[in-house]
Amino acid sequence: MERFVSRDDARLWTYASGAGIPIILLNGGPGCDDYLGPVAALIEDVGRVVRFEPRGCGRSSWDKHYDLQTAVEDIEHVRHAYAFDRFIAIGHSAGVDTALAYALAYPGRVQHLIGLAGGRIVNDREWSRVYKENLAARGEDTGGLVFNADPDVNTIGVATWREYITRPTLLGDLANLFTTATFMFPSHDIRPSWPTQQLANLLPRGQYVEIAGATHYLWLSHAQQLQAALRAAIERGED
DSSP: OEEEEEETTEEEEEEEEOOSEEEEEEOOTTTOOSOOHHHHHHHTTTEEEEEEOOTTBTTSOOOSOOSHHHHHHHHHHHHHHTTOSSEEEEEETHHHHHHHHHHHHOGGGEEEEEEESOOOOOOOHHHHHHHHHHHHHHOOOOTTOOOOBOHHHHHHHHHHHHHHTTOTTHHHHHHTOOOEEEEEEETTOSSOSHHHHHHHHHSTTEEEEEETTOOSSGGGTOHHHHHHHHHHHHHHHHO
16 A cells, blocks of 8 residues: 655655564665565565655655655655564665665664675775676676666765774674674676675674575565565574
């Protein structure tokens, strides 16, 4: 069911489906409108799944308030609007970064953090070099996705994330974050996996799972494997 959630002067487009464990899906980018419907379809028989479009993306307000802190508070507002006490946060790509920032700000609200093809706390030239070389050499199948968003979402979102990860206390905060976390990384992603493996090993309850043969948009070619991994992670979070 489609619903607009209002916060101050902004309207956030959301869509809820399924029934069961509260789950919020977080888009990548920064700067992607809704595209995680296929992921929701894999788990909506076990969860109440809410997707939403961040500010500047798709049907949500394009108001230039695209910084990381606003994104984190928008997640909290969506959580409150749907009356979720605790929920599973599932992010894809850069959405994993936003989920991580939210979990650090509101650790008691996140029952389990699940990362799909993302999760890193480095601003590293080597990572960017490998990604750009692989993109040029191999390209990337997005399933025909065309995103509708204000270009400033990516510019502001990336800049404020890079500022966020320079915090002197960040590594200590992560080492003391006892939220259960599962990072699912596709073995054939053109992005390097080592930052995600580092993050999974830094978190006290972190786990790294590799999905063999999958690429960045895992559900395009490995939907069954992704579904099985998601269900196992959801059960792990319940434990």
